[in-house]
Amino acid sequence: MEITATxxxxxxxxxxxxxxxVSISQHGLSETVxxxxxxxxxxxxLIKVRVYGEERPIREAILAEICSKLDAAAxxxxxxxxxxxxxxxxxxxxxxxGAHKPGRITKKPPRLTKAQAGGDQSKNPDAQRRLxxxxxxxxxxxxNARPERLFGTHRFNTTAANPRRRTRG
Numbered sequence: 001m002e003i004t005a006t007x008x009x010x011x012x013x014x015x016x017x018x019x020x021x022v023s024i025s026q027h028g029l030s031e032t033v034x035x036x037x038x039x040x041x042x043x044x045x046l047i048k049v050r051v052y053g054e055e056r057p058i059r060e061a062i063l064a065e066i067c068s069k070l071d072a073a074a075x076x077x078x079x080x081x082x083x084x085x086x087x088x089x090x091x092x093x094x095x096x097x098g099a100h101k102p103g104r105i106t107k108k109p110p111r112l113t114k115a116q117a118g119g120d121q122s123k124n125p126d127a128q129r130r131l132x133x134x135x136x137x138x139x140x141x142x143x144n145a146r147p148e149r150l151f152g153t154h155r156f157n158t159t160a161a162n163p164r165r166r167t168r169g
Contacts, residue, residue, distance in 0.1 A: 020050040041086040
C-alpha cells in the first residue's frame with residue numbers, strides 16, 4: 001500500500017503522541033507478533049512498534065516484511081520505533097483517491113439570540129447555555145487608562161517613572 005507525502009505528514013503528526021503497542025525483541029518477527037500487529041492495525045489503524053536490539057538494516061527489513069505481509073504502509077522509521085498505518089474505513093480509501101478530505105472540521109452552529117431561543121428556557125438547558133453566552137455584559141475599556149505590563153504576578157505601570165532612576169533634588 002502506498003500513501004502520499006501529504007498523508008504521511010498527517011499520519012506522522014497523529015503518531016507523535018502514540019505509545020508503542022507491540023514490541024519485537026530477541027525472537028524477532030514471529031507469526032504471533034505478526035498476528036498481534038494485525039489485530040492492533042485493525043482496531044487502531046495507526047500504531048507504533050518498538051524493535052529491541054537490532055541494527056538499522058535489520059529494522060528496515062522487519063518494517064518491509066510487516067508492510068508486505070499485512071498490506072500496510074510504512075509511515076516512519078525513527079530510531080527503534082516503526083510507525084505503521086493500514087486504513088480500515090472507506091473514508092481513508094476515498095481520501096486516497098481524492099474524493100474528499102477525512103476528518104474535516106465543520107463550523108460550529110451560530111449561537112441563538114433571545115428571540116431565536118424562544119419558549120421556556122427552563123425546560124431547554126441547551127438554549128439556556130446559549131442564551132447565557134449571548135447575554136454577558138461587555139466590559140468597557142477606559143481610553144484614559146495607563147498601559148500596564150504583567151511580570152510574573154506583579155503589574156507595572158509602563159508610563160510611570162522608573163523608580164530606579166531617581167534624580168537628586
